[in-house]
Amino acid sequence: MELKGKTAIVTGSARGIGFGIARAFAKAEANVVISDMNLDSAADAARTIESEGGVALPFKANVTARAELDAMVAATVARFGALDILVNNAGIESTPSLLKDITEEQWDRVISVNLKGVFLCCQAVIPQMAKQGGGRIININSLAGRRMTFFGSADYTASKHGGIGLTQHLAWELADSRITVNAICPGAVLTPLAEMHTTPEYREMVTKRLIPLGRWCMPEDIAGAAIFLASDAAALVTGQAIDVDGGVMTGFGEDLRPIIRQRMEEEKAKAAQKAARGA
Ligand SMILES: NC(=O)c1ccc[n+]([C@@H]2O[C@H](COP(=O)([O-])OP(=O)(O)OC[C@H]3O[C@@H](n4cnc5c(N)ncnc54)[C@H](O)[C@@H]3O)[C@@H](O)[C@H]2O)c1
Structure with a gap:
Protein backbone atom coordinates (compact mmCIF):
# COMPACT_ATOMS: atom_id res chain seq x y z
CA MET A 1 0.00 0.00 0.00
CA GLU A 2 1.41 3.37 -0.86
CA LEU A 3 0.75 6.89 0.38
CA LYS A 4 2.64 8.62 -2.43
CA GLY A 5 2.06 12.39 -2.47
CA LYS A 6 0.17 12.39 0.85
CA THR A 7 1.19 14.49 3.83
CA ALA A 8 0.77 13.19 7.37
CA ILE A 9 1.21 14.67 10.82
CA VAL A 10 1.99 12.08 13.51
CA THR A 11 1.86 13.48 17.05
CA GLY A 12 4.29 12.16 19.64
CA SER A 13 6.36 10.60 16.86
CA ALA A 14 9.86 11.28 18.18
CA ARG A 15 9.95 7.72 19.52
CA GLY A 16 7.94 4.55 20.20
CA ILE A 17 4.77 3.72 18.28
CA GLY A 18 4.52 7.19 16.73
CA PHE A 19 8.02 6.93 15.30
CA GLY A 20 7.21 3.47 13.93
CA ILE A 21 4.15 4.90 12.17
CA ALA A 22 6.00 7.96 10.80
CA ARG A 23 8.82 5.77 9.53
CA ALA A 24 6.41 3.36 7.80
CA PHE A 25 4.45 6.28 6.27
CA ALA A 26 7.72 7.72 4.91
CA LYS A 27 8.63 4.31 3.44
CA ALA A 28 5.19 4.36 1.78
CA GLU A 29 6.28 7.69 0.25
CA ALA A 30 4.24 10.10 2.37
CA ASN A 31 5.72 13.37 3.62
CA VAL A 32 5.69 13.16 7.41
CA VAL A 33 5.67 15.78 10.13
CA ILE A 34 7.40 14.47 13.26
CA SER A 35 5.42 16.44 15.80
CA ASP A 36 6.50 16.08 19.42
CA MET A 37 6.92 18.16 22.56
CA ASN A 38 10.58 17.13 22.54
CA LEU A 39 12.15 18.93 19.56
CA ASP A 40 15.66 17.42 19.87
CA SER A 41 14.27 13.87 19.71
CA ALA A 42 11.91 14.86 16.88
CA ALA A 43 14.89 16.23 14.92
CA ASP A 44 16.82 12.97 15.53
CA ALA A 45 13.80 10.94 14.36
CA ALA A 46 13.44 13.10 11.23
CA ARG A 47 17.16 12.64 10.46
CA THR A 48 16.79 8.86 10.72
CA ILE A 49 13.83 8.90 8.33
CA GLU A 50 15.65 11.19 5.88
CA SER A 51 18.73 8.92 6.01
CA GLU A 52 16.43 6.12 4.82
CA GLY A 53 15.30 8.23 1.84
CA GLY A 54 12.09 9.62 3.39
CA VAL A 55 10.86 13.20 3.72
CA ALA A 56 10.34 14.39 7.30
CA LEU A 57 9.80 17.73 9.03
CA PRO A 58 10.42 17.88 12.79
CA PHE A 59 8.06 20.20 14.68
CA LYS A 60 7.73 21.09 18.36
CA ALA A 61 4.13 21.03 19.55
CA ASN A 62 2.50 20.05 22.80
CA VAL A 63 -0.88 18.46 22.05
CA THR A 64 -2.41 20.36 24.97
CA ALA A 65 -1.44 23.79 23.53
CA ARG A 66 -3.88 25.04 20.90
CA ALA A 67 -1.60 27.80 19.53
CA GLU A 68 1.25 25.31 18.95
CA LEU A 69 -1.12 22.98 17.06
CA ASP A 70 -2.33 25.81 14.82
CA ALA A 71 1.32 26.63 14.12
CA MET A 72 1.97 22.92 13.36
CA VAL A 73 -0.78 22.86 10.72
CA ALA A 74 0.41 26.17 9.21
CA ALA A 75 4.02 24.88 9.02
CA THR A 76 2.86 21.62 7.41
CA VAL A 77 0.86 23.38 4.71
CA ALA A 78 3.66 25.93 4.14
CA ARG A 79 6.21 23.14 3.60
CA PHE A 80 4.13 20.50 1.78
CA GLY A 81 1.13 22.43 0.39
CA ALA A 82 -1.46 20.09 1.94
CA LEU A 83 -2.43 18.00 4.95
CA ASP A 84 -4.11 14.65 4.30
CA ILE A 85 -3.60 12.51 7.41
CA LEU A 86 -3.49 13.16 11.16
CA VAL A 87 -2.37 10.41 13.51
CA ASN A 88 -3.24 11.30 17.12
CA ASN A 89 -0.59 9.18 18.81
CA ALA A 90 0.84 11.33 21.62
CA GLY A 91 -0.22 9.85 24.93
CA ILE A 92 1.02 9.19 28.43
CA GLU A 93 0.64 6.30 30.84
CA SER A 94 -0.51 6.78 34.38
CA THR A 95 1.23 5.60 37.52
CA PRO A 96 -0.57 2.38 38.51
CA SER A 97 -2.76 3.41 41.48
CA LEU A 98 -6.10 2.62 43.05
CA LEU A 99 -8.67 5.39 42.57
CA LYS A 100 -8.24 6.62 46.15
CA ASP A 101 -4.55 7.27 45.44
CA ILE A 102 -4.95 9.08 42.11
CA THR A 103 -4.25 12.75 42.72
CA GLU A 104 -6.34 15.39 40.99
CA GLU A 105 -3.15 16.58 39.31
CA GLN A 106 -2.44 13.10 37.86
CA TRP A 107 -6.07 12.74 36.70
CA ASP A 108 -5.98 16.13 34.93
CA ARG A 109 -2.61 15.39 33.29
CA VAL A 110 -3.70 12.04 31.85
CA ILE A 111 -7.08 13.30 30.61
CA SER A 112 -5.50 16.45 29.24
CA VAL A 113 -2.86 14.72 27.08
CA ASN A 114 -4.77 11.56 26.11
CA LEU A 115 -8.25 13.00 25.51
CA LYS A 116 -8.21 16.78 25.30
CA GLY A 117 -5.08 16.52 23.14
CA VAL A 118 -7.01 14.47 20.55
CA PHE A 119 -9.86 17.00 20.61
CA LEU A 120 -7.48 19.95 20.12
CA CYS A 121 -5.50 18.27 17.32
CA CYS A 122 -8.73 17.40 15.48
CA GLN A 123 -9.96 20.99 15.79
CA ALA A 124 -6.62 22.21 14.42
CA VAL A 125 -6.60 20.02 11.28
CA ILE A 126 -10.28 19.82 10.30
CA PRO A 127 -10.56 23.21 8.50
CA GLN A 128 -7.58 22.39 6.24
CA MET A 129 -8.80 18.85 5.48
CA ALA A 130 -12.34 20.10 4.78
CA LYS A 131 -10.91 22.74 2.44
CA GLN A 132 -9.04 20.00 0.56
CA GLY A 133 -12.23 17.90 0.24
CA GLY A 134 -11.35 15.14 2.70
CA GLY A 135 -8.79 13.54 4.96
CA ARG A 136 -7.98 10.76 7.42
CA ILE A 137 -7.84 10.96 11.20
CA ILE A 138 -6.39 7.94 13.02
CA ASN A 139 -6.47 7.86 16.81
CA ILE A 140 -3.97 5.58 18.54
CA ASN A 141 -6.09 4.35 21.38
CA SER A 142 -5.61 1.19 23.50
CA LEU A 143 -7.29 -2.00 24.62
CA ALA A 144 -7.98 0.18 27.68
CA GLY A 145 -10.40 2.11 25.46
CA ARG A 146 -12.48 -1.04 24.89
CA ARG A 147 -12.66 -2.73 28.29
CA MET A 148 -11.34 -2.47 31.82
CA THR A 149 -8.08 -4.11 30.91
CA PHE A 150 -5.55 -2.43 33.19
CA PHE A 151 -6.47 -2.68 36.83
CA GLY A 152 -5.12 0.35 38.70
CA SER A 153 -5.42 2.74 35.73
CA ALA A 154 -8.87 4.35 36.06
CA ASP A 155 -7.55 7.65 34.68
CA TYR A 156 -5.90 6.04 31.62
CA THR A 157 -8.95 3.81 31.01
CA ALA A 158 -11.31 6.81 31.19
CA SER A 159 -9.11 8.82 28.82
CA LYS A 160 -8.99 6.01 26.25
CA HIS A 161 -12.73 5.20 26.52
CA GLY A 162 -13.31 8.91 25.82
CA GLY A 163 -11.09 8.59 22.74
CA ILE A 164 -13.31 5.83 21.29
CA GLY A 165 -16.42 7.94 21.93
CA LEU A 166 -14.82 10.90 20.20
CA THR A 167 -13.80 8.68 17.25
CA GLN A 168 -17.36 7.42 16.73
CA HIS A 169 -18.88 10.87 17.16
CA LEU A 170 -16.48 12.53 14.73
CA ALA A 171 -16.95 9.79 12.11
CA TRP A 172 -20.56 10.97 11.78
CA GLU A 173 -19.89 14.65 12.21
CA LEU A 174 -17.13 14.73 9.57
CA ALA A 175 -18.66 12.35 7.03
CA ASP A 176 -20.05 15.23 4.96
CA SER A 177 -16.51 16.65 4.75
CA ARG A 178 -15.24 13.24 3.56
CA ILE A 179 -12.94 12.94 6.55
CA THR A 180 -12.78 9.41 7.97
CA VAL A 181 -12.04 8.93 11.66
CA ASN A 182 -10.88 5.60 13.08
CA ALA A 194 8.17 -0.69 27.69
CA GLU A 195 11.41 -2.64 27.57
CA MET A 196 12.90 -0.32 30.20
CA HIS A 197 9.90 -0.53 32.54
CA THR A 198 9.23 -4.28 32.41
CA THR A 199 11.36 -7.32 33.10
CA PRO A 200 11.73 -10.16 30.57
CA GLU A 201 9.92 -12.40 33.12
CA TYR A 202 6.92 -10.04 33.25
CA ARG A 203 6.76 -9.87 29.46
CA GLU A 204 6.93 -13.64 29.17
CA MET A 205 4.14 -14.02 31.75
CA VAL A 206 1.93 -11.55 29.81
CA THR A 207 2.65 -13.36 26.56
CA LYS A 208 1.84 -16.80 27.97
CA ARG A 209 -1.35 -15.77 29.76
CA LEU A 210 -2.85 -13.23 27.41
CA ILE A 211 -1.52 -13.26 23.84
CA PRO A 212 -2.78 -16.14 21.65
CA LEU A 213 -0.42 -15.22 18.81
CA GLY A 214 2.47 -15.56 21.23
CA ARG A 215 4.40 -12.28 21.02
CA TRP A 216 4.17 -8.60 21.95
CA CYS A 217 3.30 -6.14 19.18
CA MET A 218 6.11 -4.17 17.61
CA PRO A 219 5.55 -0.53 16.48
CA GLU A 220 5.60 -1.90 12.89
CA ASP A 221 2.48 -3.97 13.64
CA ILE A 222 0.58 -0.82 14.63
CA ALA A 223 2.02 1.01 11.61
CA GLY A 224 0.58 -1.67 9.30
CA ALA A 225 -2.96 -0.92 10.46
CA ALA A 226 -2.30 2.84 10.27
CA ILE A 227 -1.13 2.55 6.65
CA PHE A 228 -4.29 0.63 5.78
CA LEU A 229 -6.53 3.28 7.40
CA ALA A 230 -4.62 6.09 5.66
CA SER A 231 -4.74 4.41 2.25
CA ASP A 232 -7.33 4.34 -0.54
CA ALA A 233 -8.12 0.76 0.52
CA ALA A 234 -9.91 2.14 3.60
CA ALA A 235 -11.96 4.79 1.78
CA LEU A 236 -15.21 3.51 3.27
CA VAL A 237 -13.95 2.59 6.74
CA THR A 238 -14.97 5.10 9.40
CA GLY A 239 -15.93 5.11 13.07
CA GLN A 240 -14.08 1.83 13.69
CA ALA A 241 -11.74 0.75 16.44
CA ILE A 242 -9.33 -1.93 15.22
CA ASP A 243 -7.58 -4.09 17.81
CA VAL A 244 -3.96 -4.89 16.96
CA ASP A 245 -3.15 -7.07 19.93
CA GLY A 246 -2.24 -10.61 18.89
CA GLY A 247 -5.72 -11.74 19.90
CA VAL A 248 -5.77 -10.51 23.52
CA MET A 249 -9.27 -9.03 23.20
CA THR A 250 -10.77 -12.37 22.18
CA GLY A 251 -10.00 -13.74 25.63
CA PHE A 252 -9.02 -11.60 28.60
CA GLY A 253 -10.43 -14.02 31.13
CA GLU A 254 -7.39 -13.65 33.35
CA ASP A 255 -7.59 -11.80 36.67
CA LEU A 256 -4.39 -9.75 36.77
CA ARG A 257 -5.18 -7.94 40.02
CA PRO A 258 -2.64 -9.80 42.21
CA ILE A 259 0.13 -9.17 39.68
CA ILE A 260 -0.71 -5.49 39.33
CA ARG A 261 -1.02 -5.03 43.10
CA GLN A 262 2.52 -6.42 43.30
CA ARG A 263 3.66 -3.90 40.65
CA MET A 264 2.06 -1.08 42.66
CA GLU A 265 4.01 -2.17 45.74
CA GLU A 266 7.22 -2.29 43.69
CA GLU A 267 6.59 1.21 42.29
CA LYS A 268 5.91 2.53 45.82
CA ALA A 269 9.10 0.93 47.13
CA LYS A 270 11.09 2.43 44.23
CA ALA A 271 9.60 5.91 44.89
CA ALA A 272 10.38 5.60 48.61
CA GLN A 273 13.98 4.58 47.86
CA LYS A 274 14.35 7.51 45.47
CA ALA A 275 12.93 9.93 48.06
CA ALA A 276 15.29 8.52 50.73
CA ARG A 277 18.29 8.98 48.40
CA GLY A 278 17.23 12.58 47.69
CA ALA A 279 16.76 13.36 51.41
N1 LIG B 1 3.30 1.07 24.37
C1 LIG B 1 2.20 0.36 24.52
O1 LIG B 1 2.23 -0.82 24.91
C2 LIG B 1 0.85 0.96 24.17
C3 LIG B 1 -0.28 0.14 24.20
C4 LIG B 1 -1.52 0.67 23.87
C5 LIG B 1 -1.63 2.01 23.51
N2 LIG B 1 -0.52 2.81 23.50
C6 LIG B 1 -0.71 4.21 23.09
O2 LIG B 1 0.17 4.49 22.02
C7 LIG B 1 0.58 5.85 22.05
C8 LIG B 1 2.11 5.95 22.00
O3 LIG B 1 2.65 5.19 23.08
P1 LIG B 1 4.21 4.86 23.19
O4 LIG B 1 4.31 3.65 24.04
O5 LIG B 1 4.86 4.86 21.86
O6 LIG B 1 4.70 6.11 24.06
P2 LIG B 1 6.16 6.73 24.27
O7 LIG B 1 6.15 7.28 25.66
O8 LIG B 1 7.24 5.79 23.88
O9 LIG B 1 6.18 7.95 23.22
C9 LIG B 1 5.28 9.00 23.34
C10 LIG B 1 5.81 10.22 22.60
O10 LIG B 1 4.82 11.24 22.78
C11 LIG B 1 5.45 12.44 23.18
N3 LIG B 1 4.52 13.20 24.02
C12 LIG B 1 4.11 12.91 25.27
N4 LIG B 1 3.26 13.86 25.71
C13 LIG B 1 3.14 14.76 24.70
C14 LIG B 1 2.42 15.96 24.56
N5 LIG B 1 1.67 16.47 25.55
N6 LIG B 1 2.50 16.63 23.38
C15 LIG B 1 3.29 16.16 22.38
N7 LIG B 1 4.01 15.03 22.47
C16 LIG B 1 3.94 14.34 23.62
C17 LIG B 1 6.70 12.01 23.94
O11 LIG B 1 7.69 13.07 23.93
C18 LIG B 1 7.12 10.77 23.17
O12 LIG B 1 8.00 11.10 22.10
C19 LIG B 1 -0.05 6.44 23.31
O13 LIG B 1 -1.24 7.12 22.97
C20 LIG B 1 -0.35 5.22 24.17
O14 LIG B 1 -1.43 5.44 25.06
C21 LIG B 1 0.71 2.31 23.82
Missing part, protein backbone atom coordinates in the same frame (compact mmCIF):
# COMPACT_ATOMS: atom_id res chain seq x y z
CA ALA A 183 -9.02 4.26 16.08
CA ILE A 184 -6.36 1.60 16.47
CA CYS A 185 -6.25 -0.21 19.81
CA PRO A 186 -2.79 -1.68 20.38
CA GLY A 187 -2.23 -4.44 22.89
CA ALA A 188 1.13 -4.67 24.63
CA VAL A 189 3.71 -2.97 22.39
CA LEU A 190 7.41 -3.54 22.87
CA THR A 191 8.73 0.02 22.65
CA PRO A 192 12.12 0.94 24.17
CA LEU A 193 10.18 2.49 27.06
Whole structure:
Protein backbone atom coordinates (compact mmCIF):
# COMPACT_ATOMS: atom_id res chain seq x y z
CA MET A 1 0.00 0.00 0.00
CA GLU A 2 1.41 3.37 -0.86
CA LEU A 3 0.75 6.89 0.38
CA LYS A 4 2.64 8.62 -2.43
CA GLY A 5 2.06 12.39 -2.47
CA LYS A 6 0.17 12.39 0.85
CA THR A 7 1.19 14.49 3.83
CA ALA A 8 0.77 13.19 7.37
CA ILE A 9 1.21 14.67 10.82
CA VAL A 10 1.99 12.08 13.51
CA THR A 11 1.86 13.48 17.05
CA GLY A 12 4.29 12.16 19.64
CA SER A 13 6.36 10.60 16.86
CA ALA A 14 9.86 11.28 18.18
CA ARG A 15 9.95 7.72 19.52
CA GLY A 16 7.94 4.55 20.20
CA ILE A 17 4.77 3.72 18.28
CA GLY A 18 4.52 7.19 16.73
CA PHE A 19 8.02 6.93 15.30
CA GLY A 20 7.21 3.47 13.93
CA ILE A 21 4.15 4.90 12.17
CA ALA A 22 6.00 7.96 10.80
CA ARG A 23 8.82 5.77 9.53
CA ALA A 24 6.41 3.36 7.80
CA PHE A 25 4.45 6.28 6.27
CA ALA A 26 7.72 7.72 4.91
CA LYS A 27 8.63 4.31 3.44
CA ALA A 28 5.19 4.36 1.78
CA GLU A 29 6.28 7.69 0.25
CA ALA A 30 4.24 10.10 2.37
CA ASN A 31 5.72 13.37 3.62
CA VAL A 32 5.69 13.16 7.41
CA VAL A 33 5.67 15.78 10.13
CA ILE A 34 7.40 14.47 13.26
CA SER A 35 5.42 16.44 15.80
CA ASP A 36 6.50 16.08 19.42
CA MET A 37 6.92 18.16 22.56
CA ASN A 38 10.58 17.13 22.54
CA LEU A 39 12.15 18.93 19.56
CA ASP A 40 15.66 17.42 19.87
CA SER A 41 14.27 13.87 19.71
CA ALA A 42 11.91 14.86 16.88
CA ALA A 43 14.89 16.23 14.92
CA ASP A 44 16.82 12.97 15.53
CA ALA A 45 13.80 10.94 14.36
CA ALA A 46 13.44 13.10 11.23
CA ARG A 47 17.16 12.64 10.46
CA THR A 48 16.79 8.86 10.72
CA ILE A 49 13.83 8.90 8.33
CA GLU A 50 15.65 11.19 5.88
CA SER A 51 18.73 8.92 6.01
CA GLU A 52 16.43 6.12 4.82
CA GLY A 53 15.30 8.23 1.84
CA GLY A 54 12.09 9.62 3.39
CA VAL A 55 10.86 13.20 3.72
CA ALA A 56 10.34 14.39 7.30
CA LEU A 57 9.80 17.73 9.03
CA PRO A 58 10.42 17.88 12.79
CA PHE A 59 8.06 20.20 14.68
CA LYS A 60 7.73 21.09 18.36
CA ALA A 61 4.13 21.03 19.55
CA ASN A 62 2.50 20.05 22.80
CA VAL A 63 -0.88 18.46 22.05
CA THR A 64 -2.41 20.36 24.97
CA ALA A 65 -1.44 23.79 23.53
CA ARG A 66 -3.88 25.04 20.90
CA ALA A 67 -1.60 27.80 19.53
CA GLU A 68 1.25 25.31 18.95
CA LEU A 69 -1.12 22.98 17.06
CA ASP A 70 -2.33 25.81 14.82
CA ALA A 71 1.32 26.63 14.12
CA MET A 72 1.97 22.92 13.36
CA VAL A 73 -0.78 22.86 10.72
CA ALA A 74 0.41 26.17 9.21
CA ALA A 75 4.02 24.88 9.02
CA THR A 76 2.86 21.62 7.41
CA VAL A 77 0.86 23.38 4.71
CA ALA A 78 3.66 25.93 4.14
CA ARG A 79 6.21 23.14 3.60
CA PHE A 80 4.13 20.50 1.78
CA GLY A 81 1.13 22.43 0.39
CA ALA A 82 -1.46 20.09 1.94
CA LEU A 83 -2.43 18.00 4.95
CA ASP A 84 -4.11 14.65 4.30
CA ILE A 85 -3.60 12.51 7.41
CA LEU A 86 -3.49 13.16 11.16
CA VAL A 87 -2.37 10.41 13.51
CA ASN A 88 -3.24 11.30 17.12
CA ASN A 89 -0.59 9.18 18.81
CA ALA A 90 0.84 11.33 21.62
CA GLY A 91 -0.22 9.85 24.93
CA ILE A 92 1.02 9.19 28.43
CA GLU A 93 0.64 6.30 30.84
CA SER A 94 -0.51 6.78 34.38
CA THR A 95 1.23 5.60 37.52
CA PRO A 96 -0.57 2.38 38.51
CA SER A 97 -2.76 3.41 41.48
CA LEU A 98 -6.10 2.62 43.05
CA LEU A 99 -8.67 5.39 42.57
CA LYS A 100 -8.24 6.62 46.15
CA ASP A 101 -4.55 7.27 45.44
CA ILE A 102 -4.95 9.08 42.11
CA THR A 103 -4.25 12.75 42.72
CA GLU A 104 -6.34 15.39 40.99
CA GLU A 105 -3.15 16.58 39.31
CA GLN A 106 -2.44 13.10 37.86
CA TRP A 107 -6.07 12.74 36.70
CA ASP A 108 -5.98 16.13 34.93
CA ARG A 109 -2.61 15.39 33.29
CA VAL A 110 -3.70 12.04 31.85
CA ILE A 111 -7.08 13.30 30.61
CA SER A 112 -5.50 16.45 29.24
CA VAL A 113 -2.86 14.72 27.08
CA ASN A 114 -4.77 11.56 26.11
CA LEU A 115 -8.25 13.00 25.51
CA LYS A 116 -8.21 16.78 25.30
CA GLY A 117 -5.08 16.52 23.14
CA VAL A 118 -7.01 14.47 20.55
CA PHE A 119 -9.86 17.00 20.61
CA LEU A 120 -7.48 19.95 20.12
CA CYS A 121 -5.50 18.27 17.32
CA CYS A 122 -8.73 17.40 15.48
CA GLN A 123 -9.96 20.99 15.79
CA ALA A 124 -6.62 22.21 14.42
CA VAL A 125 -6.60 20.02 11.28
CA ILE A 126 -10.28 19.82 10.30
CA PRO A 127 -10.56 23.21 8.50
CA GLN A 128 -7.58 22.39 6.24
CA MET A 129 -8.80 18.85 5.48
CA ALA A 130 -12.34 20.10 4.78
CA LYS A 131 -10.91 22.74 2.44
CA GLN A 132 -9.04 20.00 0.56
CA GLY A 133 -12.23 17.90 0.24
CA GLY A 134 -11.35 15.14 2.70
CA GLY A 135 -8.79 13.54 4.96
CA ARG A 136 -7.98 10.76 7.42
CA ILE A 137 -7.84 10.96 11.20
CA ILE A 138 -6.39 7.94 13.02
CA ASN A 139 -6.47 7.86 16.81
CA ILE A 140 -3.97 5.58 18.54
CA ASN A 141 -6.09 4.35 21.38
CA SER A 142 -5.61 1.19 23.50
CA LEU A 143 -7.29 -2.00 24.62
CA ALA A 144 -7.98 0.18 27.68
CA GLY A 145 -10.40 2.11 25.46
CA ARG A 146 -12.48 -1.04 24.89
CA ARG A 147 -12.66 -2.73 28.29
CA MET A 148 -11.34 -2.47 31.82
CA THR A 149 -8.08 -4.11 30.91
CA PHE A 150 -5.55 -2.43 33.19
CA PHE A 151 -6.47 -2.68 36.83
CA GLY A 152 -5.12 0.35 38.70
CA SER A 153 -5.42 2.74 35.73
CA ALA A 154 -8.87 4.35 36.06
CA ASP A 155 -7.55 7.65 34.68
CA TYR A 156 -5.90 6.04 31.62
CA THR A 157 -8.95 3.81 31.01
CA ALA A 158 -11.31 6.81 31.19
CA SER A 159 -9.11 8.82 28.82
CA LYS A 160 -8.99 6.01 26.25
CA HIS A 161 -12.73 5.20 26.52
CA GLY A 162 -13.31 8.91 25.82
CA GLY A 163 -11.09 8.59 22.74
CA ILE A 164 -13.31 5.83 21.29
CA GLY A 165 -16.42 7.94 21.93
CA LEU A 166 -14.82 10.90 20.20
CA THR A 167 -13.80 8.68 17.25
CA GLN A 168 -17.36 7.42 16.73
CA HIS A 169 -18.88 10.87 17.16
CA LEU A 170 -16.48 12.53 14.73
CA ALA A 171 -16.95 9.79 12.11
CA TRP A 172 -20.56 10.97 11.78
CA GLU A 173 -19.89 14.65 12.21
CA LEU A 174 -17.13 14.73 9.57
CA ALA A 175 -18.66 12.35 7.03
CA ASP A 176 -20.05 15.23 4.96
CA SER A 177 -16.51 16.65 4.75
CA ARG A 178 -15.24 13.24 3.56
CA ILE A 179 -12.94 12.94 6.55
CA THR A 180 -12.78 9.41 7.97
CA VAL A 181 -12.04 8.93 11.66
CA ASN A 182 -10.88 5.60 13.08
CA ALA A 183 -9.02 4.26 16.08
CA ILE A 184 -6.36 1.60 16.47
CA CYS A 185 -6.25 -0.21 19.81
CA PRO A 186 -2.79 -1.68 20.38
CA GLY A 187 -2.23 -4.44 22.89
CA ALA A 188 1.13 -4.67 24.63
CA VAL A 189 3.71 -2.97 22.39
CA LEU A 190 7.41 -3.54 22.87
CA THR A 191 8.73 0.02 22.65
CA PRO A 192 12.12 0.94 24.17
CA LEU A 193 10.18 2.49 27.06
CA ALA A 194 8.17 -0.69 27.69
CA GLU A 195 11.41 -2.64 27.57
CA MET A 196 12.90 -0.32 30.20
CA HIS A 197 9.90 -0.53 32.54
CA THR A 198 9.23 -4.28 32.41
CA THR A 199 11.36 -7.32 33.10
CA PRO A 200 11.73 -10.16 30.57
CA GLU A 201 9.92 -12.40 33.12
CA TYR A 202 6.92 -10.04 33.25
CA ARG A 203 6.76 -9.87 29.46
CA GLU A 204 6.93 -13.64 29.17
CA MET A 205 4.14 -14.02 31.75
CA VAL A 206 1.93 -11.55 29.81
CA THR A 207 2.65 -13.36 26.56
CA LYS A 208 1.84 -16.80 27.97
CA ARG A 209 -1.35 -15.77 29.76
CA LEU A 210 -2.85 -13.23 27.41
CA ILE A 211 -1.52 -13.26 23.84
CA PRO A 212 -2.78 -16.14 21.65
CA LEU A 213 -0.42 -15.22 18.81
CA GLY A 214 2.47 -15.56 21.23
CA ARG A 215 4.40 -12.28 21.02
CA TRP A 216 4.17 -8.60 21.95
CA CYS A 217 3.30 -6.14 19.18
CA MET A 218 6.11 -4.17 17.61
CA PRO A 219 5.55 -0.53 16.48
CA GLU A 220 5.60 -1.90 12.89
CA ASP A 221 2.48 -3.97 13.64
CA ILE A 222 0.58 -0.82 14.63
CA ALA A 223 2.02 1.01 11.61
CA GLY A 224 0.58 -1.67 9.30
CA ALA A 225 -2.96 -0.92 10.46
CA ALA A 226 -2.30 2.84 10.27
CA ILE A 227 -1.13 2.55 6.65
CA PHE A 228 -4.29 0.63 5.78
CA LEU A 229 -6.53 3.28 7.40
CA ALA A 230 -4.62 6.09 5.66
CA SER A 231 -4.74 4.41 2.25
CA ASP A 232 -7.33 4.34 -0.54
CA ALA A 233 -8.12 0.76 0.52
CA ALA A 234 -9.91 2.14 3.60
CA ALA A 235 -11.96 4.79 1.78
CA LEU A 236 -15.21 3.51 3.27
CA VAL A 237 -13.95 2.59 6.74
CA THR A 238 -14.97 5.10 9.40
CA GLY A 239 -15.93 5.11 13.07
CA GLN A 240 -14.08 1.83 13.69
CA ALA A 241 -11.74 0.75 16.44
CA ILE A 242 -9.33 -1.93 15.22
CA ASP A 243 -7.58 -4.09 17.81
CA VAL A 244 -3.96 -4.89 16.96
CA ASP A 245 -3.15 -7.07 19.93
CA GLY A 246 -2.24 -10.61 18.89
CA GLY A 247 -5.72 -11.74 19.90
CA VAL A 248 -5.77 -10.51 23.52
CA MET A 249 -9.27 -9.03 23.20
CA THR A 250 -10.77 -12.37 22.18
CA GLY A 251 -10.00 -13.74 25.63
CA PHE A 252 -9.02 -11.60 28.60
CA GLY A 253 -10.43 -14.02 31.13
CA GLU A 254 -7.39 -13.65 33.35
CA ASP A 255 -7.59 -11.80 36.67
CA LEU A 256 -4.39 -9.75 36.77
CA ARG A 257 -5.18 -7.94 40.02
CA PRO A 258 -2.64 -9.80 42.21
CA ILE A 259 0.13 -9.17 39.68
CA ILE A 260 -0.71 -5.49 39.33
CA ARG A 261 -1.02 -5.03 43.10
CA GLN A 262 2.52 -6.42 43.30
CA ARG A 263 3.66 -3.90 40.65
CA MET A 264 2.06 -1.08 42.66
CA GLU A 265 4.01 -2.17 45.74
CA GLU A 266 7.22 -2.29 43.69
CA GLU A 267 6.59 1.21 42.29
CA LYS A 268 5.91 2.53 45.82
CA ALA A 269 9.10 0.93 47.13
CA LYS A 270 11.09 2.43 44.23
CA ALA A 271 9.60 5.91 44.89
CA ALA A 272 10.38 5.60 48.61
CA GLN A 273 13.98 4.58 47.86
CA LYS A 274 14.35 7.51 45.47
CA ALA A 275 12.93 9.93 48.06
CA ALA A 276 15.29 8.52 50.73
CA ARG A 277 18.29 8.98 48.40
CA GLY A 278 17.23 12.58 47.69
CA ALA A 279 16.76 13.36 51.41
N1 LIG B 1 3.30 1.07 24.37
C1 LIG B 1 2.20 0.36 24.52
O1 LIG B 1 2.23 -0.82 24.91
C2 LIG B 1 0.85 0.96 24.17
C3 LIG B 1 -0.28 0.14 24.20
C4 LIG B 1 -1.52 0.67 23.87
C5 LIG B 1 -1.63 2.01 23.51
N2 LIG B 1 -0.52 2.81 23.50
C6 LIG B 1 -0.71 4.21 23.09
O2 LIG B 1 0.17 4.49 22.02
C7 LIG B 1 0.58 5.85 22.05
C8 LIG B 1 2.11 5.95 22.00
O3 LIG B 1 2.65 5.19 23.08
P1 LIG B 1 4.21 4.86 23.19
O4 LIG B 1 4.31 3.65 24.04
O5 LIG B 1 4.86 4.86 21.86
O6 LIG B 1 4.70 6.11 24.06
P2 LIG B 1 6.16 6.73 24.27
O7 LIG B 1 6.15 7.28 25.66
O8 LIG B 1 7.24 5.79 23.88
O9 LIG B 1 6.18 7.95 23.22
C9 LIG B 1 5.28 9.00 23.34
C10 LIG B 1 5.81 10.22 22.60
O10 LIG B 1 4.82 11.24 22.78
C11 LIG B 1 5.45 12.44 23.18
N3 LIG B 1 4.52 13.20 24.02
C12 LIG B 1 4.11 12.91 25.27
N4 LIG B 1 3.26 13.86 25.71
C13 LIG B 1 3.14 14.76 24.70
C14 LIG B 1 2.42 15.96 24.56
N5 LIG B 1 1.67 16.47 25.55
N6 LIG B 1 2.50 16.63 23.38
C15 LIG B 1 3.29 16.16 22.38
N7 LIG B 1 4.01 15.03 22.47
C16 LIG B 1 3.94 14.34 23.62
C17 LIG B 1 6.70 12.01 23.94
O11 LIG B 1 7.69 13.07 23.93
C18 LIG B 1 7.12 10.77 23.17
O12 LIG B 1 8.00 11.10 22.10
C19 LIG B 1 -0.05 6.44 23.31
O13 LIG B 1 -1.24 7.12 22.97
C20 LIG B 1 -0.35 5.22 24.17
O14 LIG B 1 -1.43 5.44 25.06
C21 LIG B 1 0.71 2.31 23.82
